[in-house]
Amino acid sequence: YKRQELQLVVSGYILTFGLVLVPAGRLGDQRSRRVLFLVGLSLFLVTSLACALAPTTSVLLTARLLQGVAAGIQMPQVLGLVQQLFQGKERGRAFGLFGATIGIATALGPTLGGLLIALGGDTDGWRLIFWINIPLVLIVIVLAAWLLPNTRTASHRALDLDPVGVILFGPVSYTHLRAHETPEH
Secondary structure (H helix, E strand, C coil), rough: CHHHHHHHHHHHHHHHHHHHHHHHHHHHHHCCCCHHHHHHHHHHHHHHHHHHCCCHHHHHHHHHHHHHHHHHHHHHHCCCCCCCHHHHHHHHHHHHHHHHHHHHHHHHHHHHHHHHHHHCCCCCCCCHHHHHHHHHHHHHHHHHHHCCCCCCCCCCCCCCCCHHHHHHHHHHHHHHHCCCCCCCC
């Protein structure tokens, strides 16, 4: 893959993730965090499979963009559920556990990714990064469906997702990502 294509695979994921966070959080607040969390996880599962099987860079890029959307759907639901389900010191512990989990994943993720790439070799090593998501996400879907309480709110109000804000945020985010890309050598 060309360097620009690889950068777009990574940057595109981050861009779609960021664009979906606020409207997905608002939708979870207005409807059901549990349902949106499960939808996001299911979409992440399907897009991980699409990435692992991608026959071309275009398919990989499209799947990664949709994977960013999936992550953007599920992440605010986690934070909203912690806020809704825990009070006082328990809430502080839950957010602490969330932060520690993100920190550990951030530290270990690149190392595990590098190991999987080394194990799979130059042609298919990157695919293992996506294949590993599938059993992990399946486990989380089952546990979430079983353990998370119904958080559906009985709202007959129209959805208020601020589409103008998302549209305005897109070009700003893209410009910011482009400004921080590594220059060609």
